Amino acid sequence: MDIFGSYALLLAFAFALYAIVGGIAAIITRRPLLIKSARNAGFAVCALIWIGTASLWYLFFTDNFSMAYVAAHSNRSLSPYYKFSALWSGQEGSLLFWSFLLSIYVFSVLFTYRGKHPELMPYVGVVMAGVQIFFLTMNNFVASPFGVFAGQGSGGILHLVTRSDGSGLNPLLQYPEMAIHPPTLYSGYTGFTIPFAFALAALLGRYPGEKWIHLTRRWTMIAWCFQSAGILLGAHWAYAVLGWGGYWGWDPVENASLMPWLTGTAFLHSVMMQEKRGMMRVWNVWLVFITFMLCMLGTSLTRSGAVNSVHAFAESNIGHWFWSFLLLILLVCLAAYFKNRDYLRSDNQLDSMLSRESSFLFNNLILLVACVAVLAGTLFPVLSEAVRGSKISVGPPFFNRVNIPIAMFLLFLTGVGPLLAWRKTSTESLKKNFGLPLVGGVIVAVIALALGLRDFYVTLCVLLSGFVTLTILSEFYRGARVISARTGANIFASAGQLTMRNTRRYGGYVVHFGMVLIFIGICGQAFNQDKQMDMTTGSVLTLGQYRLHLQNYDSTQAPNYTAERATIDVEKNGRSVMMLYPTRRFYPSNQESGTMVAIASTLREDLYVVYAGTNPDTNLPVIHAYLNPLVKWIWLGGVVVVLGTILALLPNRQAAMVLSPAATQAPIPVPGSTQPAHVSFSARSQLPAGAGSTWSPPEK
Amino acid sequence: MTSRRRIALISTVFVAIASALVPLHIDAQRSDRAKSLGTKLMCMCGCGQILTQCNHINCPSSGPMLKELDAHVAKGEADDLIIQDFVQEYGEKVLSAPPTSGFNAIAWYIPGIAFVIGLGIVVALIRMWRQRDVARVATAVGPSAPAHDVLSEVHNVQLDRARQQADRDTED
Numbered sequence: 001m002d003i004f005g006s007y008a009l010l011l012a013f014a015f016a017l018y019a020i021v022g023g024i025a026a027i028i029t030r031r032p033l034l035i036k037s038a039r040n041a042g043f044a045v046c047a048l049i050w051i052g053t054a055s056l057w058y059l060f061f062t063d064n065f066s067m068a069y070v071a072a073h074s075n076r077s078l079s080p081y082y083k084f085s086a087l088w089s090g091q092e093g094s095l096l097f098w099s100f101l102l103s104i105y106v107f108s109v110l111f112t113y114r115g116k117h118p119e120l121m122p123y124v125g126v127v128m129a130g131v132q133i134f135f136l137t138m139n140n141f142v143a144s145p146f147g148v149f150a151g152q153g154s155g156g157i158l159h160l161v162t163r164s165d166g167s168g169l170n171p172l173l174q175y176p177e178m179a180i181h182p183p184t185l186y187s188g189y190t191g192f193t194i195p196f197a198f199a200l201a202a203l204l205g206r207y208p209g210e211k212w213i214h215l216t217r218r219w220t221m222i223a224w225c226f227q228s229a230g231i232l233l234g235a236h237w238a239y240a241v242l243g244w245g246g247y248w249g250w251d252p253v254e255n256a257s258l259m260p261w262l263t264g265t266a267f268l269h270s271v272m273m274q275e276k277r278g279m280m281r282v283w284n285v286w287l288v289f290i291t292f293m294l295c296m297l298g299t300s301l302t303r304s305g306a307v308n309s310v311h312a313f314a315e316s317n318i319g320h321w322f323w324s325f326l327l328l329i330l331l332v333c334l335a336a337y338f339k340n341r342d343y344l345r346s347d348n349q350l351d352s353m354l355s356r357e358s359s360f361l362f363n364n365l366i367l368l369v370a371c372v373a374v375l376a377g378t379l380f381p382v383l384s385e386a387v388r389g390s391k392i393s394v395g396p397p398f399f400n401r402v403n404i405p406i407a408m409f410l411l412f413l414t415g416v417g418p419l420l421a422w423r424k425t426s427t428e429s430l431k432k433n434f435g436l437p438l439v440g441g442v443i444v445a446v447i448a449l450a451l452g453l454r455d456f457y458v459t460l461c462v463l464l465s466g467f468v469t470l471t472i473l474s475e476f477y478r479g480a481r482v483i484s485a486r487t488g489a490n491i492f493a494s495a496g497q498l499t500m501r502n503t504r505r506y507g508g509y510v511v512h513f514g515m516v517l518i519f520i521g522i523c524g525q526a527f528n529q530d531k532q533m534d535m536t537t538g539s540v541l542t543l544g545q546y547r548l549h550l551q552n553y554d555s556t557q558a559p560n561y562t563a564e565r566a567t568i569d570v571e572k573n574g575r576s577v578m579m580l581y582p583t584r585r586f587y588p589s590n591q592e593s594g595t596m597v598a599i600a601s602t603l604r605e606d607l608y609v610v611y612a613g614t615n616p617d618t619n620l621p622v623i624h625a626y627l628n629p630l631v632k633w634i635w636l637g638g639v640v641v642v643l644g645t646i647l648a649l650l651p652n653r654q655a656a657m658v659l660s661p662a663a664t665q666a667p668i669p670v671p672g673s674t675q676p677a678h679v680s681f682s683a684r685s686q687l688p689a690g691a692g693s694t695w696s697p698p699e700k
Numbered sequence: 701m702t703s704r705r706r707i708a709l710i711s712t713v714f715v716a717i718a719s720a721l722v723p724l725h726i727d728a729q730r731s732d733r734a735k736s737l738g739t740k741l742m743c744m745c746g747c748g749q750i751l752t753q754c755n756h757i758n759c760p761s762s763g764p765m766l767k768e769l770d771a772h773v774a775k776g777e778a779d780d781l782i783i784q785d786f787v788q789e790y791g792e793k794v795l796s797a798p799p800t801s802g803f804n805a806i807a808w809y810i811p812g813i814a815f816v817i818g819l820g821i822v823v824a825l826i827r828m829w830r831q832r833d834v835a836r837v838a839t840a841v842g843p844s845a846p847a848h849d850v851l852s853e854v855h856n857v858q859l860d861r862a863r864q865q866a867d868r869d870t871e872d
Binding site for chain 2: 372
């Protein structure tokens with residue numbers, strides 16, 4: 001099966017080469033047969049990558065320890081669940097998994113647009129195959145997951161060596177989210193290949209108009225959604241497994257995932273200016289290019305070992321391959337831009353400073369500055385070492401201090417943007433729209449101050465969260481009220497109807513609300529408390545309103561590890577409310593330890609208890625307890641963001657016209673029927689003049 | 701119920717929910733001096749975590765470093781002196797954020813410089829695009845046109861664009 005997988009990947013490489021050469025020939029000759037042939041080669045590449053990936057999974061499930069990769073990342077006692085996820089637990093497998101996810105996107109694009117857009121798709125196919133070639137080069141020649149253990153026999157002949165058992169999976173990776181977080185995040189990274197391919201293809205082929213934007217809008221949103229969910233899942237994983245009481249440590253790998261998310265978010269906003277006004281063509285193309293390059297840069301940073309990261313399992317010497325690919329992409333993008341930049345010329349005009357367009361410009365500015373700040377902080381240790389010869393650390397204090405003001409400005413713009421109209425907003429409408437949300441935000445902030453909040457940024461965040469939430473609610477309310485007045489439906493049903501008529505706009509508002517929840521959750525960090533104590537049986541640790549009684553500590557045996565476990569009775573206001581079992585595991589196969597944190601989570605706060613090991617001086621178990629307020633709001637916000645994006649991905653429901661009450665009083669008689677006809681119009685063009693139409697909100 | 705009342709009602713409900721959920725024990729225990737100083741230092745085991753947050757089981761660095769920090773605090777040494785001691789012992793890498801002086805201060809300036817440059821570009825773009833709008837109208841009307849004609853033409857151009865926009869909004 002190892003040979004089978006290797007051959008599949010080699011064949012995929014050969015077909016990918018053909019897809020590029022054939023695609024370029026098809027572009028030059030415009031022969032339909034060549035176009036079809038290059039496309040079919042693209043399909044074959046995808047199918048072969050799937051076969052290669054399936055082979056590796058098979059090797060994991062059959063405990064084939066003659067394979068170096070399987071032996072390094074699995075063992076016999078590993079549960080099937082983790083054998084499945086072990087595929088992407090190391091360098092070689094994760095690169096193959098990257099190819100696998102990319103091939104799903106490529107297949108979907110080739111299949112969805114087969115026979116459509118003949119001027120654009122050959123270019124798209126070539127760009128996608130180009131990206132696939134790079135990863136297949138890695139999979140075949142640089143970091144193959146199908147390497148075997150070989151030994152020299154008596155006659156000098158090499159033969160396969162099979163180990164009796166493998167080293168097992170890194171304990172930090174033996175957590176249920178291992179099966180969800182990497183695939184989700186990688187789906188985000190690889191997904192940005194599609195808008196990149198379309199943007200570069202449109203530029204190379206001088207494809208007219210904004211069509212490529214319409215074609216890639218949903219793909220970009222899908223990639224963005226995966227990236228958002230992947231980042232939050234990673235944060236949750238860090239929170240539940242690493243046991244330091246936090247969820248975001250500004251580690252280079254975390255930063256690497258955040259940077260394309262920031263530019264991707266900027267793109268999702270600025271692209272509306274191109275769709276609506278034909279503006280920002282150059283900017284949008286470069287935003288897509290930069291987003292894709294940041295996906296590659298992040299991977300280069302973490303896999304090259306250039307920066308220190310807790311994700312040390314990903315470090316290797318393959319970084320220069322990524323740097324070279326990154327340089328190549330940059331050169332291709334620059335060449336395409338300078339050759340065809342006249343194609344991107346747009347008639348940018350702005351009617352007023354107070355307009356949706358301006359707010360998007362500032363939104364892009366802030367997101368890009370945030371990205372630059374994160375990039376600067378991540379790369380600065382490397383720069384400092386190159387210039388001064390000594391490495392410095394750039395840790396959370398730097399990132400928090402720089403990014404918190406930026407985040408506040410962004411939150412402010414999240415509230416302001418929807419209140420501004422395209423082209424121009426009058427001062428009167430500004431006052432009218434701003435008044436209540438702003439007053440509401442101030443009231444919330446005053447209450448927070450009255451409750452004792454004294455941190456400036458937390459108070460500001462509370463104020464802005466109130467402001468943004470009320471802005472969103474008022475947007476829904478105003479639209480729903482008009483529909484309610486026309487149809488007689490209640491306000492909630494009308495809000496539902498309104499949302500389904502313009503899913504992109506109102507889905508976007510739901511995403512904004514999700515971000516507000518995340519911001520509120522992050523604010524809770526300002527009130528974190530923690531206490532660490534060496535505990536004997538019966539001793540008590542008091543933290544906030546909680547009293548933690550250590551009842552006993554024991555050890556258990558599982559097939560893959562041994563565990564030391566503390567049993568803690570938690571009292572709140574003098575009443576026993578729950579039992580918690582923080583655990584420390586020891587994995588003999590790789591001689592590593594890991595923590596399983598016990599978390600009691602409510603909307604108000606998380607009681608987070610870590611069994612931190614045994615104090616060698618006292619030989620007593622060390623319990624570290626944290627009280628982290630509002631953390632659940634972050635995960636809840638993440639769910640809302642994903643749901644909002646899914647909503648925005650849905651097609652708009654066509655508005656059915658309902659006659660006004662005056663009109664319905666005179667039903668139209670239908671010959672031969674005792675019932676009056678129910679009249680509805682599905683197309684706006686059919687609206688009779690003056691008959692009253694459903695209210696349709698302007699596109700966001 | 702008027703719309704303002706409804707919005708006021710919604711605001712009140714939101715405020716009530718938010719105030720119910722905001723934790724009341726905000727006069728929580730304050731970090732002691734060692735804890736606060738610990739956030740300015742990195743654990744030197746290579747985990748990339750802040751000293752007080754490194755929880756690696758059997759970490760060879762964080763335990764001794766924390767003990768050292770506690771000892772400094774117990775002696776009543778000044779914060780700057782304690783940090784300086786750590787820098788001398790472990791190098792600048794022990795600091796959790798770049799120093800604000802010398803070459804490393806550049807790290808602090810980069811986001812600000814990026815913001816100022818970006819803001820300059822945005823403002824310049826807005827001004828340029830606004831001028832382009834005015835120039836387009838002026839070209840359409842001609843140089844000798846009276847002021848009211850220019851205004852009327854501005855109105856026409858804007859109406860024209862509004863129509864185009866409406867067309868675009870209502871297309872599939």
